Each structure stands twice: as C-alpha cells, then as structure tokens.
Amino acid sequence: MLGTCRCVAVLAALALGITPVAAQTPKGTLVFASGGDADTLDPHFILERPDVRVSMHIHENLVNFDQNGELKPELAESWSVSDDRLTWTFNLRKGVTFHDGTPFNAEAVKQSFERILDPATASPRRSIASVISAVKVIDEYTVALITDKPFAPLPSQVSMFNLAIVGPAAKTPGADYARKPVGTGPFKFAAWQVGEKITLVRNEAYWGPKPAIERIEFRVVPEDSARVLQLMSGEADVIANVPPAMLPQLKSSSAVKVIQETSFRTVLLGVNNKIKPFDDLRVRQALAHAIDTSSLVKGVLRGIPKHGGGIEAPDIPGARKDLPPYAHDTAKARRLLAEAGYPNGFSTTLMTPTGRFMNDRQLAEAIQAQAREVGIDIKIEAPEWATYNTLLNKREVPLFLSTKGNPTGDLDLTMHLVAHSAGQMNFYNWKNPKADQLIETQRGTTDREQRYALLSEIQQSFYDEVPAIVLFYDAQLYAARSNVTGVRVQPNETVTFTHVRKN
C-alpha cells in the first residue's frame, strides 16, 4: 500500500514537473538538494560527504586546495618547515573573527587541534591528527605544529575537513557544537530542520570577498527522480548525484546544465581476506576475473566513470595509471576456483548500501549475476547506512560494495587508512608487513619522486594480492539551473557555493 502511495506521489510530481511551473527560488538564496542529511557539523566528528559539504562553508582550515588542486593559504597566510623537518610554523591571518565574535588567533588554533587530539573527545578521526605531537603558540598570530617523525605531507594533511579550525565555543560544556557550529567561514549556521534542510546565512564580517548570495539551503531529497524534478521545476538551484541514466535528458534541456567532474573516489568490491574462502589468493583472483568491470561501467553506469585496476584513482598525484582492470575471463576464474578446491563454487554474502553512491544496488545485482556464471552464489544484503557502517567496522562481512575517496589529494592519507594493517579503513583485513613498512618509510621522505616510487610499490602489491576488486573511479555528477554560475566542484569532492551568482 505504501509502495503504491509513494509511486502515485512520484507520478503526481512527474505531472507537475512537465507543466512549465517556474517555481523560482529567491534571488539571494541558493537551494541545494542532495540525497542525505548531515549527521554532525562538528568537523572533528565528520565522516560523511553531506556533513562535509555544509561544514566546509562554516569552517576553514589553515591551508586549503584551490580550484587547480594547488595548496593555497586560508587561515594561515604562509607556512614553513624547520631544518629537522619536525616543526611546521604557520603565520596566521590577522583580523579574522569567529561567527560569535571571538577573535581568531594562535590560541584558537591550538585549542582546536588539542580538541581532536584529546582522547577524551573521542573523535573517530583522531588518527588523522595523530601525526601532530604538540601545538605551540609562538605569538598571537604564529603557531607551530610539531611532529615526532618527519611527516612530509603535513600541509595537505591540515587541509583535511576533519582538521578545520573549530571556534572556542566547542570547548564550552554542553554547547552541542555538532548542532551549533561556530567557524570563521563565509557562511554562518542559521537553522537545522533534521531530515529536511540546513540553512546557512552569509557572514557579513567575513575576512575575504563576501559571497554574492545571502543564504544557502541544503535540502534533503532522497529520491533521485524527485531531485531531478525539483531542479527541472526550479524548486532547487543545484542538485547532487544525478543518476547517469538521466544525463541525456538534463543535457537536452536549456533550463539546466550538468556539472561533471572527475573524482578521487574509487568504487570497489571489498573482500574480507580473513574469511574463508577469500583467505585464498586464488579465490580472490577468480572473483576478480569473474567480474566484467567494463560491462558494469557501460551497462550500469552508462560509461560515465573512468575505468582501471589500481586502488587509487588515476587523477590523484602519484597514483598508478598503468594497472589495468583484471581481464574478464570466466574459464580462468573457474580454473582458479578448482585449484583452490572449489570446483563447484560456493555461497557467500555481499553487503551493499542503497542510494549512497551511484547505482550501488544495481551494481550489487549485476555482480551477483556475473559471479553466478562461475558458480559463486552471492546473497545480497542491503542494510540501513548506519547498520552497514557498523557491520563494515566489525570486519565480519565477506564481500561488500564500498568506496574510498581522498579529501587531501595526498596518497599517504588513504594508503595509511586503507592499506596499512592498522588502518581505520582497512575493512579488507589485508596484512602485508612490507606494505606497512613502505607506508611508514614514505612518510619521512621529502623528495616527491622518491615518495611516489615507494607509494607505487604499495599500490602494486595491493593490485597483486587483490584484497579488494577495483570496479571504477567515480564521477561527480551535479546539475544546476542555467542561471547559476560559480559552483566549484573539485576532484577531492569539495563543493563550494561561496562564489555562486544567480543571474
């Protein structure tokens, strides 16, 4: 009954969408519709994209990436490293205030870093800050970050959204910072109607060029088709996660435009290397050969994403571009399975989120059908997102559809999280002592080429041992009304509305 009701609702919306009702949003307001609501706006606790998109308009980092992927000053005007490569000194911007009026200075930076580093804060992303052993206030506008061992990628590390500078308000007990964030950014937090929308208003006291728009509304519209309809009718100005199948339609309309950008995100079929029979390399190879990734890209994703075999997306500096996808070869897959002692295949479980990334559920079903060809019988489980994450963190699921992005654009971040045996995102239970050692070694290597050579070796062993089967590299598909200009989408998945104008 519920099903029919919702379908009727969608059909009704469809009818409305066809009629040329131009429900224009007010000129000073930008309405952005995406599939999921944020969980928290406290940078030290953020794990998900919907949270990042909002938080990065409220908070700022010491340094950040510009549109060309180059590091640029943000709250720090300049920075330098000591000769022993253990002390990073940041000269801070003067005359900046937090949204509640408290001044931004070295003390605020120190408090912010110490907050995420404090085990009592219980930040799930503490490991990202943990390379920093101490924060020293040198004077009002100079601060030093000190590491125990040389850590070459520190400037890009502090551009990570988890290391954004939170206001001193975060320290106040019972402040509920996750719901009332106070940053230095171009927009201030205004209201949050959970499950519906988050509203930000322009920060009139912003230190930089003031945004042209006065308000941003981050609306939650879970249904793909509903989001597209809202854009077509003008109820939304920008939408995220356009379904690939709808691209031709949107491209043919003059009222809207598609914003397509490559992504540092890899979509993969994770394999738990500890669970039988996947502890056997031959079984993992067999699965890799059973899956026809090129038909997944073409059939399920309309040929939009990039295709390849390396764990890191080829657009990330230092990523291997020469690793091809495992060839689709069912005969070889069967032979490998027989060698491993499974001539008749086996049954296993694949866990997938629904609607979290591009066509996830359909991908799972297509993989299920392809694996059946070589005798691997896959049962799909599609739990709620929260349950999915809990199960993933327990590392007890044999197969899972998953993704990994790279917010800092430095391979160290994800190699450490994903490939290190102690990595917080090593859901594959992959243990390779040599890779662990290489990860540690490259951290202290300042020479870029040398570092990339070490990182390249890690990527090679990840490829050879197939702890996960790389399916493709995500593409970011946004769409906007044609009168909206200045939406900045970066390969590291940062979306900025600060420069938006509505004509």
Add this chain to the structure above:
Amino acid sequence: MNDIPSFTAAAHVVAGANAAEGTARRNGLAIFWRQFRRSQLALPGGLLVLAFVLVACFAPLIATHDPLKNDLARTLMPPGAENWFGTDELGRDVLSRVVYGARLSLSEGLVAVLLALAAGVPIGVVAGYVGGRTDMIIMRLIDVLMAFPGVLLAIAIISVLGPSLFNVILAVALYTIPIFARLARGATLSVKEEPYIEACRALGVPHLRTLWRHVLPNIAAPILVIAALRVAISILTASSLSFLGLGAQPPSPEWGAMLASGRNYILIAPHLVIFPGLAIVLLVFGLNLFQDGLRIALDPKTTDLR
C-alpha cells in the same frame, strides 16, 4: 488444509439455514452459484484471479526470457518486439519478471492467510466455546496484538528476523491472526447457543468433535469471506514491505521490489513501474470483486431474496 472449510461446507450452511438437515449438497452448490452471480462483477473478478493463478502455475511456459538473466548491453529498453514489456536497469526482461512475480505475490497472499487461519480460527473458536476466564485471557492477548498498527508490527518482526520473503509472510500472517480470532470467537459465541449444539452437549458428544463437526462448518461462511479479502490485503502489504526493502531480496522478481528499483527510472523508463504496478492493481482488484461475490453468496440474509 484440514481445518479450512471448503466451499461445499460453506454452501451447506447456506442451505442449512432454510432447509432441513440433509439437504442435498448439489442443491447447496446451485444456490451458492446463483447467489454468487448476483454480484455482477464477481465472475469477472474471479476470472481475473484465475488468470493470475494460471500465469503463476505456467510461468516457465509463458515467460519469454530467464527473469534473472542480466544483459548489460540492453538496459532500460522500452517495450518492443524482443521484450514486450521492455527491459530493466540490468537488461532483464520485465514481462518474464512480472510473470514469475505472480508466483511470489500469490503465495505471499495465500500462505500468509492460510497461516493466519490455521492459528487464528482455533484460538477464536476455543475462546468462544470455552468462555469464562480462558476467553478473557485469550482475547486480551489478541487485543494487545491488535493494538499495534499492522505494518509497524510487521516491520518490527522483520527487524528481528531479518528481511526475507518468508519473514514477510510470517509477519503478515501474525498480524492477521487477531482478525480471524475475533471473527471466529464472535461467530462461535452465537452458534454455541443454537439448539443443535445444546443437543450435542446433551448427547455427550466430545467437545472436539462438536467443534469440528458442528461449530466449524457453521462459522465458516463469514471467515471465508474475510479470508478472501485478507488475501488481497496481504498481497498489498507484502509488496509494500518488499518495496521498502524488507521483503523479497534481489534479484527476486517480486512486484513490490520491482517497483522500488524501477522508481529511480520513472522519468526515463516508466515501463519499469507501470507493469508491476498494474499487475498488483489488477490482482488485488480481481480479488476484491471476487470477495464481494462471495460475501453476497454466503450471506444467509440475502438467500431469501430469490
């Protein structure tokens, strides 16, 4: 099927209301048939349901493709000569999926109702027949069960047992039990006072035999009518739960699940929701019409209007 009253048994009741005991069953059937046709839409409804039953039985012969076979080179094809109902997002034939889906939906409805009957009717009959404290305790428990909104209860059950088609059937059956229990109890209460039951008691007929031979056949008619209605409601509920991802799991061609995955493509490939949606509507519509005919036919009050 033992404790499920048959059509003839029910017709027997109708006849029994007017004629003396022992009226020929054939006569009863004839009356049933005449009454059944008084509802002009009952026959078309019945035929519609029959058509779905036949499709379900002969699904392998009717389906033109393997309902699970992916063809990633031919996704989201509109209805055409090769695929009469088009193909879905993974290139599977929608016609074949709808055809196989009839099996799932019909069994959802029938199995859930049969389970609910098997549990609910004995509970209600015992409560009504025994009466007193037993009745009170049983009926309060049933009231508790009834206090939960149906779908909510089903969702709660599934969250404990895990999503699967069978668990959905169990959940739907569970929340249908109180309906049959109340109905059976009410009918039993009124039948209990009839002279022939008193006669049984006076003759020392064992209780179980009285229940089986005399009470059950005489309360069968209203239960049967409601059962037919509940089949339709159960099909709807089960597909709703599958739509929400709680029931049939991929790649199962369950209609509700098909609607759920097809709705993402409603703007570019509406055939993905139209055909399974139409199948649900037609089947449930047919069942409702049929049930209406059944109601008129089995209602003793309308029997007099010849």
